[in-house]
Amino acid sequence: MVLSTLPGVGERLAKKMADHFGSEEAVLSSLKSGDIGQIAEIDGVSPKRALALARSVAGDDGQFLATKESIKLHQQLIDQISGFIASPGTKDRLQLLTPITDPTGRRKAIQQAMTFLANQNGLAEKLHTELQKIISLKANTDRYDRVVVTHEPIDELKKYCRVLTPAPSETWKDYTVFDKVTWLGKGAPSDTPEGWIVLGVNPSRELILPEMTLDWFNKNRQTLTALSEIITITQSQQSNDEFIALLSECLDDLEPLPELLF
Structure with missing residues (x-):
């Protein structure tokens, strides 16, 4: 969208x-x-x-x-x-809550949850404990001392760090005055100086500014750890419980999270 x-x-x-x-x-x-x-x-x-x-x-x-x-x-x-x-x-x-045209699916999900609660109360308590730890994810607002050198503009990073475009006469050596540099695209040094990151064209922002990525994980560690624990709990269940199956399906995209955190 x-x-x-x-x-x-x-x-x-x-x-x-x-x-x-x-x-x-x-x-x-x-x-x-x-x-x-x-x-x-x-x-x-x-x-x-x-x-x-x-x-x-x-x-x-x-x-x-x-x-x-x-x-x-x-x-x-x-x-x-x-x-x-x-x-x-x-x-x-x-305020987002509005009636739905066909409540059949919602009723089924509620019934599955009620059945799960009745049959596996202990497991439900564990999930409830972790769910209570989940809060809204916090966005990064800090600025970092890393300098991004790119031939293509990356305006969205300017609020987080300095973004510079090399002049035609400049080489990577002109930027050795900076301790931390991410160089994107052509003209990069063959031997990467200490504190530098050399990437190709159009890499992900997470790689361009790794400090921001790590900070995001640290700021949201409570929620991420809780989600990781919920994933571990659901993966450890060998039952055919419909609610656990539904919960596991919702968490499919987050399956690598436990390995990323630990």
């Missing part, structure tokens, strides 16, 4: 959002998670607009909240549920 395809988002706002979060993927991830407060920090995006964007990404076509009566009823229900919630972030995400 491209940000500019969202209702009410033009190229200018899409760029502003991507610059704020670091990438379009990060913006979409925040929208999908319903992090309305963080989205509303962007200049020109009000909380109401942030909510509308999050709902759009979540697949809400707006049909349910099409009348004043439905809007009023929905808000009353949300307000009642909010009374049981302490976290501001969770209250924000609660």
Whole structure:
């Protein structure tokens, strides 16, 4: 999905959002998670607009909240549920809740969870303990002393470090005044100086600025460790429990996480 395809988002706002979060993927991830407060920090995006964007990404076509009566009823229900919630972030995400056309799938998932809870209470307690440790992922906001030298502009990195473009007359030797350098593309030294990283064209940002990658893992270690433990728990189960199977399926993309952390 491209940000500019969202209702009410033009190229200018899409760029502003991507610059704020670091990438379009990060913006979409925040929208999908319903992090309305963080989205509303962007200049020109009000909380109401942030909510509308999050709902759009979540697949809400707006049909349910099409009348004043439905809007009023929905808000009353949300307000009642909010009374049981302490976290501001969770209250924000609660605004994303709207009725679904076909609840069959949801009912089945709830029944699977209830059956699991009744039959495997001990395992459910372990999962509950880890789930309580999961919080919203924290974005990187620090700047780093690494200098990125590239022939192609990488604007999204400029908020995290210096990004320089070599002049035609310059060589890599002109940049040895810097202790930490990531050199991208042509003109790199054949023997990499200490503290330098030499990469090809268009590598991933994680490789360009490894300090930021490591910081992200450290800042989010609690949540990542909890997810890792949940993955380990589900992988250790040999049962045919439908809930465990569903949970494992949801965690498929995170399967390498335990090895990455430990």
